[in-house]
Every structure is written in C-alpha cells, then in structure tokens.
Amino acid sequence: MIIKPENSTYELMERIKRNDSEAFEELFENLWEPLYRRAKTILLDEDIAKDVVQEVWVDFWQRRDEIVNDNIEAYLMQSTRFRVYKELKRSPLKKDHLTYLDTVECHSSTDDVVIFNQTEQMIHHSVDQLPNRCKQIFKMSREEQLSNAEIASQLNISKRTVETQISFAIKNLKLRLSSFVFWIMF
Structure with missing residues (x-):
C-alpha cells in the first residue's frame, strides 16, 4: 500500500x-x-x-x-x-x-483465543526483529499476498533475492518461535 x-x-x-x-x-x-x-x-x-x-x-x-x-x-x-x-x-x-x-x-474456546492472540503477538514481534529489507519483503509476501515476481518488480530487485530473503525470514521465524511452540504444547 x-x-x-x-x-x-x-x-x-x-x-x-x-x-x-x-x-x-x-x-x-x-x-x-x-x-x-x-x-x-x-x-x-x-x-x-x-x-x-x-x-x-x-x-x-x-x-x-x-x-x-x-x-x-x-x-x-x-x-x-x-x-x-x-x-x-x-x-x-x-x-x-x-x-x-x-x-x-463454534469450537474455539477462550483458551484457544488466548493462545491465538499470544502466538500472533509473538509472530509480529519476531517479524519486527528481522532486518529491515527482509522484514519488508516478508510482509509484502505474507500480509499483502504479493507474488515473488510482484515484490521483485516493486522493489527493483531480482526474484531470486526475494526468494532468498523470504527463506531467511522463515528460517529465522522458525528458530525464534520454536521455543514458544514448545511452551504452548505443554
């Protein structure tokens, strides 16, 4: 936008x-x-x-x-x-x-809502910790639902760079969220 x-x-x-x-x-x-x-x-x-x-x-x-x-x-x-x-x-x-x-x-309980909200907050916090360019590309991909080609075109970078940045963001988020997910399960 x-x-x-x-x-x-x-x-x-x-x-x-x-x-x-x-x-x-x-x-x-x-x-x-x-x-x-x-x-x-x-x-x-x-x-x-x-x-x-x-x-x-x-x-x-x-x-x-x-x-x-x-x-x-x-x-x-x-x-x-x-x-x-x-x-x-x-x-x-x-x-x-x-x-x-x-x-x-109908099946969502109060606990589910609380867990969902906490998870969402943790994800947003983790995304905010990404390097600026990586964060921008990840948000364009996931929040704005732009294709890799559209992102590359808008930012005047290669499609491969977009793919690399998204891959880095996902790996980083998995690492940051793994302990949080473990906590939710138990």
Whole structure:
C-alpha cells in the first residue's frame, strides 16, 4: 500500500468526510487490492470477490460520516470479511464452506483465543526483529499476498533475492518461535 506521506489515512478520511472524491480515490487505489485478495482467498471466485469488494466501497462511501478514524484499513478489512461471510450464506454452492467456518468458530474456546492472540503477538514481534529489507519483503509476501515476481518488480530487485530473503525470514521465524511452540504444547 502506497499512501503519500502528506496523506495519512486519518487525513484522507477527514477529506472523504468533506466529500473529497480525490481522497476517496486515493484510498480506494491503495486498499482495493488487499481487500480483493482477502475476499478472493475465501470465496475462490474472482468475479464474486470483485462484487463483494465493490459493495464494501459503496457502503463505505455512503456511511463515511459515521465512520470513526481509528483504523480505516482494519475497518475496511472487517467490512470485507462480513460481506464475504454474507455472500457465503447466500450462495448454495458455498454451504459446505460456510458450515466449516461455523464449526471452526463454534469450537474455539477462550483458551484457544488466548493462545491465538499470544502466538500472533509473538509472530509480529519476531517479524519486527528481522532486518529491515527482509522484514519488508516478508510482509509484502505474507500480509499483502504479493507474488515473488510482484515484490521483485516493486522493489527493483531480482526474484531470486526475494526468494532468498523470504527463506531467511522463515528460517529465522522458525528458530525464534520454536521455543514458544514448545511452551504452548505443554
């Protein structure tokens, strides 16, 4: 995501609330792709994923005055998740997928949630400990879900360098997290 330094998401949101379509367009251009990838990953259908993300953006524009500026990216990701879930409920072909999601949600206990949160914190902390370039490449790969070729193109480096950096990051994370995983198991 590339938001111009002078246009933080907070500032963009303030401008959007004043009906600034250019600010909306900038936010849209920067966040459409991650929202689309999130929807497509779950729905496994490009066209439906595009429709879902379009609905999220329409709803966002219509409700722009009601939205709090805390974390617009998180708000839009959550909105996408809810729209995806709604789409899964509507689609008869996706009933098995929805049943699986419901089952997973029903079986998670408080302990599971605590362990998940601790694990997530540990992973984020471990990623933050990586060298800057390695961390950047790893986040582009895992959080933004860019391909190695896309990362190489954006950073103007070879695809092999991207692969090496991701491999280094994974080995480093495994090493850092191995003792934590052992602790969780016992």
